[in-house]
Amino acid sequence: MRFKILLFLSITLFAACTAQPSTTSPANATLSLTEAPAPLTATAVPPTPIPTPTETAPTGLTHSDVTGVSTPPNLGVTEFSTSSLVEGRVVRFDDKTIRIATEKEEVDLDISKTTVIWDSIIWIANIPTKTGDFVTAWGIWNPDHSFAVRKLYVNIVNLQGRVSNIAQGSKGASFDITDQYQKTEHVIVSSLTEIYESSSGDKSTYQENPKLPQNGEYVEVVGQKVGDESVLAVNITLP
Numbered sequence: 001m002r003f004k005i006l007l008f009l010s011i012t013l014f015a016a017c018t019a020q021p022s023t024t025s026p027a028n029a030t031l032s033l034t035e036a037p038a039p040l041t042a043t044a045v046p047p048t049p050i051p052t053p054t055e056t057a058p059t060g061l062t063h064s065d066v067t068g069v070s071t072p073p074n075l076g077v078t079e080f081s082t083s084s085l086v087e088g089r090v091v092r093f094d095d096k097t098i099r100i101a102t103e104k105e106e107v108d109l110d111i112s113k114t115t116v117i118w119d120s121i122i123w124i125a126n127i128p129t130k131t132g133d134f135v136t137a138w139g140i141w142n143p144d145h146s147f148a149v150r151k152l153y154v155n156i157v158n159l160q161g162r163v164s165n166i167a168q169g170s171k172g173a174s175f176d177i178t179d180q181y182q183k184t185e186h187v188i189v190s191s192l193t194e195i196y197e198s199s200s201g202d203k204s205t206y207q208e209n210p211k212l213p214q215n216g217e218y219v220e221v222v223g224q225k226v227g228d229e230s231v232l233a234v235n236i237t238l239p
Contacts, residue, residue, distance in 0.1 A: 083138045086147050090133045097146070100135050108146040109137055115149045123192045124224060124234050129154050134225075155225040159185055163213045173212055177221060186230045187221055194235035213238055 086107055088100035098109040117125035129135070136156055139149040161179040173189040191207035202209075213219045219238055223231040 083150060084141060084147075086137045086139070088135060090129060090131050090135060092131065093129075098129070098135065100137075109135070109139075109152075110142065110146050110148045111152070112148070116151045118153055118234070119151070121194075121234060123190075124232070127154075127224070157182075157185075157221075157223055157225050157231055159187070159221040159223070159231065161218065163217050163219055164215055166212055166215060168210070168212060172206070173210070175212065177219065187223065187236075188226070188230050188232050189236070190232065193233045196235060196237045198237060198239055211238070 086100070086102060086109070088102035088107065090098055091101050091106065092099050096111060098111060100107055100109060133154050136153040137147065137149045138151040139147050142148055159177050159179045159182065161177045164176045164178070166175040167173060171191055172193075175187050175189075176184050177187055178184045189206050189212070191205065193206045194203060195206055195209060195211055196203045197211075213236070217239055219236055221231065221233050221237075222235050223233040226232045
């Protein structure tokens with residue numbers, strides 16, 4: 001009996017999905033992952049600005065509390081032991097699905113209200129995703145070979161290296177980091193970038209405690225790639 005119910009639900013879901021026409025997004029269209037399933041409107045994308053952080057909780061997140069501090073992404077935790085990893089670049093999307101091109105094939109990512117974007121770090125999750133972005137998704141495979149996303153990161157990078165060229169302002173800062181495995185990257189620090197101090201265990205946003213590494217210090221940065229030149233820091237781990 002359970003098998004028949006599951007089979008009926010799978011057939012119903014498949015019929016519902018195939019009933020909607022496929023929408024091919026132009027290369028410069030954007031999609032806000034945290035506002036699904038609102039219909040998409042293709043718009044021209046200007047040069048990527050530094051996003052203005054907000055504290056507005058989008059729909060579709062599983063965490064009810066909006067705070068300025070979170071935990072850096074840890075893809076080795078227990079909850080991922082039953083999940084699969086899929087990575088690729090966005091080729092098109094509609095109001096409920098993002099299609100990515102992996103190394104082997106194209107895969108449809110099912111985005112739902114239970115999908116957690118960027119560990120529910122609100123301000124970074126609110127940045128729209130566009131065609132060509134690199135997506136890292138954890139989830140489970142559906143019977144129709146689509147992928148139900150549990151956690152999703154867009155253009156995520158993890159840098160470890162020594163700091164140089166520090167510039168500090170009232171609303172943010174920047175510095176360069178030379179990673180031993182990657183090229184030197186320019187890191188942008190926003191007011192809501194999270195700062196972790198290994199020596200004391202303290203953590204705060206840059207706005208709360210505008211502390212930066214010193215030139216020559218070895219730090220770790222988890223961030224989002226912005227264009228070809230910069231990384232927007234989500235969190236920074238200091239010595």
